[in-house]
Amino acid sequence: MDQIKKSILHLYPTTKFLVTLFLCISVFIVPGYLYAYSVLFICMFFSYLAGSFKEFSDLAIKALLLIVVFIFILQSFFYPGTHVIWSWSIFSIKQEGIDFALNLTSKIVAIGSSFILFFRITKVKDLISSLEALGLPPKVTYIFLSTLQIIPEMKKLTIVIMDAQKTRGVETEGKLFTRIKAFLPTLSPLILGSIAGTEERVLTLESRAFSAKVKKTSLYTVEKTKYDPIVRIILLILLITLIIWRVML
Amino acid sequence: MSMITIKNLSYQYPIVETDVLHDINISIEKGEFYAVIGSNGAGKTTFCNVIRGFIPHFYKGDLRGEILIEGKDIRDWELGDLSQKIGYVFQNPFTQISGVKETVFEEIAFGLENLGLEVEIIKEKVENVLKMLEIEYLQEKNPFELSGGQKQRVALASIIVMEPDILVIDEPTSQLDPQGTEEVFKIIELMKNKGKTIILVEHKMELIAEYADRIILMQDGKVVKQGLTKDILSDEDTLQYGSALPQYALFGIEMRNQNMDLGSIPLTEKQSISVVQQWMKKEGLA
Ligand SMILES: Nc1ncnc2c1ncn2[C@@H]1O[C@H](COP(=O)(O)OP(=O)(O)OP(=O)(O)O)[C@@H](O)[C@H]1O
Ligand SMILES: [Mg+2]
Numbered sequence: 001m002d003q004i005k006k007s008i009l010h011l012y013p014t015t016k017f018l019v020t021l022f023l024c025i026s027v028f029i030v031p032g033y034l035y036a037y038s039v040l041f042i043c044m045f046f047s048y049l050a051g052s053f054k055e056f057s058d059l060a061i062k063a064l065l066l067i068v069v070f071i072f073i074l075q076s077f078f079y080p081g082t083h084v085i086w087s088w089s090i091f092s093i094k095q096e097g098i099d100f101a102l103n104l105t106s107k108i109v110a111i112g113s114s115f116i117l118f119f120r121i122t123k124v125k126d127l128i129s130s131l132e133a134l135g136l137p138p139k140v141t142y143i144f145l146s147t148l149q150i151i152p153e154m155k156k157l158t159i160v161i162m163d164a165q166k167t168r169g170v171e172t173e174g175k176l177f178t179r180i181k182a183f184l185p186t187l188s189p190l191i192l193g194s195i196a197g198t199e200e201r202v203l204t205l206e207s208r209a210f211s212a213k214v215k216k217t218s219l220y221t222v223e224k225t226k227y228d229p230i231v232r233i234i235l236l237i238l239l240i241t242l243i244i245w246r247v248m249l
Numbered sequence: 250m251s252m253i254t255i256k257n258l259s260y261q262y263p264i265v266e267t268d269v270l271h272d273i274n275i276s277i278e279k280g281e282f283y284a285v286i287g288s289n290g291a292g293k294t295t296f297c298n299v300i301r302g303f304i305p306h307f308y309k310g311d312l313r314g315e316i317l318i319e320g321k322d323i324r325d326w327e328l329g330d331l332s333q334k335i336g337y338v339f340q341n342p343f344t345q346i347s348g349v350k351e352t353v354f355e356e357i358a359f360g361l362e363n364l365g366l367e368v369e370i371i372k373e374k375v376e377n378v379l380k381m382l383e384i385e386y387l388q389e390k391n392p393f394e395l396s397g398g399q400k401q402r403v404a405l406a407s408i409i410v411m412e413p414d415i416l417v418i419d420e421p422t423s424q425l426d427p428q429g430t431e432e433v434f435k436i437i438e439l440m441k442n443k444g445k446t447i448i449l450v451e452h453k454m455e456l457i458a459e460y461a462d463r464i465i466l467m468q469d470g471k472v473v474k475q476g477l478t479k480d481i482l483s484d485e486d487t488l489q490y491g492s493a494l495p496q497y498a499l500f501g502i503e504m505r506n507q508n509m510d511l512g513s514i515p516l517t518e519k520q521s522i523s524v525v526q527q528w529m530k531k532e533g534l535a
Contacts, residue, residue: 008437070453125535127352145348145349146348146349149348149349149393150348156495180266187477196368197344200339200344200345201344202307203307203339204344204346204347205347205379206307206328207301207336207337207339207358207360207408208257208332208347208359208360208361208407208408208411209332209333209336209411210363211328211332212329212332212333212363212365213327213329213362214363214364214365215365216362216363216365217361217362217365217367217368218368219355219362219365219368220355220371
C-alpha cells in the first residue's frame with residue numbers, strides 16, 4: 001500500500017498531468033454522462049491510493065456541488081424544449097433541459113475532479129521544477145512561487161493588523177457584517193505594505209544575482225521514476241483503444 | 250588604481266527638491282575596511298545605494314559627478330554583473346528574503362543557483378558559510394519564521410556565500426545582542442583577511458575603533474571627515490558632526506582637558522589599559 005502511494009506521488013509532474021489530460025479527453029470520446037460522472041469516482045480511487053482521499057473528496061465535493069446544482073436549476077427551467085415533465089405557474093422543467101444539464105455537469109465534474117486530483121498529488125515545488133526543465137523562464141516561475149509563499153504571510157499579517165485594531169477597541173468578531181467592517185480598514189496597511197515590500201524585494205533579488213545572464217542551476221530537481229514510461233504507455237494504449245472503439249461503434 | 254573612485258558626486262532623489270548627497274570625493278582602496286558613520290538621515294544608506302549601482306540603475310533621480318568601480322563608470326556597468334562584484338547587505342533584514350525558498354539552506358543557496366554554479370559546489374559553499382556564521386542549527390528552518398537577529402545573519406550569509414570582492418554592509422547588527430554583534434564583526438574581519446574590500450555602516454563606535462581601518466564621517470549628505478580610524482576617533486572635533494566617539498576616547502579626551510595628559514588618546518579597552526599604566530608609572534602612582 002505504502003509502496004503504491006509512494007510510486008504515485010513520485011511520478012513526474014508531466015506524467016501526472018497526462019493522466020489528468022487523458023481523463024479530460026476521454027469524457028469527450030465516451031458518449032453519455034454516466035462515464036463522465038464516474039470519472040469523479042476514478043479520481044477518488046486514485047486519491048485513495050495516494051493517501052489523500054479525504055482531502056480530495058472534501059475539496060472536490062465543495063468545489064463542484066454548488067456549480068452542479070446551480071447549472072441543474074438554471075438549465076432544467078430555462079433550456080428551450082417541448083417535453084415538459086413538471087410545471088408550476090410560469091415555471092416548467094423540460095426533458096431537454098435535464099439532458100443538457102446532465103451532459104454539461106458531468107463533463108464539468110470530470111474535468112474539475114481530474115484537475116483537483118492533479119494539484120492534490122503534485123507538489124508545487126515539483127511542478128515548478130518540471131516547468132523550468134521544460135524551459136519556462138525563471139521570472140515566471142518566481143512570480144508563481146512567491147505568490148504562493150506570500151499568501152500565508154499576508155494572512156499572518158492580516159491577523160496582526162486585526163489584533164492591533166482590536167487593542168484599539170475596534171470590533172473584529174461576531175456577525176458577518178461587523179467582521180467585514182473590521183476587515184476593510186486592514187486592507188490599506190496590507191496593500192501599502194505589500195507595495196513597499198515589492199521595491200525592496202526587487203533589490204533583494206538583484207543582490208542575489210537574479211538578473212545575472214547565466215543559466216541558473218537548481219538544488220532541487222524532480223527525477224523521472226521507472227514507472228513514468230509505463231504509465232505513459234498505458235495511457236497511450238487506452239487512448240488508442242478508446243478512439244478505435246468509438247470509430248467502430 | 251583604486252577599487253572605487255568617487256569624484257564630485259551629488260545626488261537628488263526623484264521628486265525631492267534638494268540634494269541628499271553633496272559633492273562627495275572619496276577613493277576606496279582594495280582590501281581596506283571602511284566604516285561609514287554619521288547621524289540618522291546623514292545619507293549613509295543612499296551612499297551605499299550609489300556604490301552598489303541601485304542609484305542610478307533602480308532609483309532614478311539626478312546623479313552628477315563620477316563614480317568608477319574598477320575604473321568603469323557605474324552608469325556603464327550592468328546591474329547583473331555588479332552583483333558578483335559588490336555584495337550588499339541591506340539595513341532592513343525583514344525584506345531580504347527571496348520569498349521562494351522553504352529552508353534557510355535553500356535561501357542561502359539562491360544566489361549561487363542564480364550564478365549557475367554546480368549543485369555540488371553550491372552545497373559545499375553553503376555548508377561552509379553556515380559553519381562560519383554558526384547558524385547550522387537554522388538550516389532547516391523556514392526563512393519567514395526567523396527572529397530579527399537570525400534573519401540578519403541569514404541575510405549576511407546569503408551575500409557572503411557569493412564571494413563578492415567588495416562587501417557593502419548597512420547596519421548589520423541593529424537586531425543583534427552584544428555577543429551577536431561582536432561575532433558579526435569577527436566575520437567581517439575574516440572577510441577582510443581574505444582580501445575583500447569592506448564598506449560598513451555602523452553606529453557602534455567601540456567596535457569600529459577596534460576593527461575598521463578608515464572612517465568616512467557623513468553629515469547632511471556631505472562627507473565631513475575621512476581618514477584613519479585612529480585619527481578621526483581620537484579627535485574631539487568629530488563630536489561636532491553629530492557622531493559619537495568610543496567611550497575610551499572620550500575618557501582620554503576628558504583626562505587631557507583635566508590636564509592629565511595620557512600621552513595619546515586610547516580607542517580600545519586594551520589601549521586604555523596600557524596608556525593608563527604608562528601614565529601612572531610616569532606620575533609615580535604605580
Ligand atoms: N527613496 C527615497 N526617496 C526620497 N528621499 C529619500 C529616499 N531614501 C532616503 N531619502 C532621504 O534621504 C536622506 C538620507 O537618507 P538615508 O537613508 O541615506 O540616511 P541614513 O544615513 O542611512 O540614515 P539612517 O541612519 O537612519 O539609516 C533622508 O533625509 C531621507 O529622508
Ligand atoms: Mg541608513
